[in-house]
Amino acid sequence: MEALKSKITDCANLEELEVVRVEIFGKKGILAAEFAKLKDIPPAEKKDFAKSMNEKKVELQNIFDAKKLELEAIALQKELESQKIDISLYGYENNKGALHPVKDTMDKIIDYFATLNFSVESGPLVENDFNNFEALNLPKNHPAREMQDTFFFADGNLLRTHTSPVQIRTMQNQKPPIRMIAPGAVFRRDYDLTHTPMFHQVEGLLVGKKGEVSFANLKAILEDFLHYMFGDVKVRFRPSFFPFTEPSTEVDISCIFCKGDGCRVCSHTGWLEVLGSGVVDPNVFKAVGYENVSGYAFGLGVERFAMLLHGIGDLRSMFEGDIRLLEQFK
Ligand code: PHE
Numbered sequence: 001m002e003a004l005k006s007k008i009t010d011c012a013n014l015e016e017l018e019v020v021r022v023e024i025f026g027k028k029g030i031l032a033a034e035f036a037k038l039k040d041i042p043p044a045e046k047k048d049f050a051k052s053m054n055e056k057k058v059e060l061q062n063i064f065d066a067k068k069l070e071l072e073a074i075a076l077q078k079e080l081e082s083q084k085i086d087i088s089l090y091g092y093e094n095n096k097g098a099l100h101p102v103k104d105t106m107d108k109i110i111d112y113f114a115t116l117n118f119s120v121e122s123g124p125l126v127e128n129d130f131n132n133f134e135a136l137n138l139p140k141n142h143p144a145r146e147m148q149d150t151f152f153f154a155d156g157n158l159l160r161t162h163t164s165p166v167q168i169r170t171m172q173n174q175k176p177p178i179r180m181i182a183p184g185a186v187f188r189r190d191y192d193l194t195h196t197p198m199f200h201q202v203e204g205l206l207v208g209k210k211g212e213v214s215f216a217n218l219k220a221i222l223e224d225f226l227h228y229m230f231g232d233v234k235v236r237f238r239p240s241f242f243p244f245t246e247p248s249t250e251v252d253i254s255c256i257f258c259k260g261d262g263c264r265v266c267s268h269t270g271w272l273e274v275l276g277s278g279v280v281d282p283n284v285f286k287a288v289g290y291e292n293v294s295g296y297a298f299g300l301g302v303e304r305f306a307m308l309l310h311g312i313g314d315l316r317s318m319f320e321g322d323i324r325l326l327e328q329f330k
Pocket of ligand 1 (some may be wrong): 124162163164203204242245276277278297298299302
């Protein structure tokens, strides 16, 4: 009996213990062999023999269970030690990307108008003459076409020079009232510090019943929008000309760099031009077959907004993909 006990207690690990378990408690093990002797024992002694065997078995089982717990605890401890994490080690750098400032600014602009229930419309980059010019009150040979250096295709189609054709497409496909913005890329033959052949605009158009939409509404929403984008700035409406709006205004904000004192960015005027807008010209409504309506429209350059918001000096740097510029927007 003592030999069996120490067989168990001498086990150094769970593997050894398992071997011993089979040897002692297994079907063909030592205990089973002892119990088998029961049949050869004289009937008078059977009861005592069985009782003492059972007691021995229970005792051995208790010793075995205790040993098993002990060895399991040791095994767990070993495993934990082998998996210990050194939290003082440096981790891997999490190299996350960032939205391009143009995209980021565009999202911010869209958010503002989406909150006011403007739908977000889109149109193709390759446009026809009617949508880009004619329907916007820019007939052939009109001098104002010169304002936009157009890329033409041989078939007479063109790369849209502004997002205003999306106004036309939307009005042709939907009945008034209209409340839409159209963000997207536009193209002009121009390349210098403040011009690139491709840039982005966000167009806005609101159409209601005749007499329902006024210049005052346009002024109110643009002032609120510009405060949302640029914070505490002064907003100024300057008379201007666009063929598709009458009256037309360009909208300026007080220079966000010099607070209106005059600096290089604002050409010492104290003002920065940020928007074109106006009350929709009746000829535009005529071109799409709208009657008894009034509306306002506006258009803005997204890169210009992004440059002002982030103090970026050269428009071209927006499209060079220089990682040193982009990393600053993480
Ligand atoms: N389409 C004009 C431009 O590209 C901007 C504009 C849009 C002006 C709508 C007035 C109304 O310059």
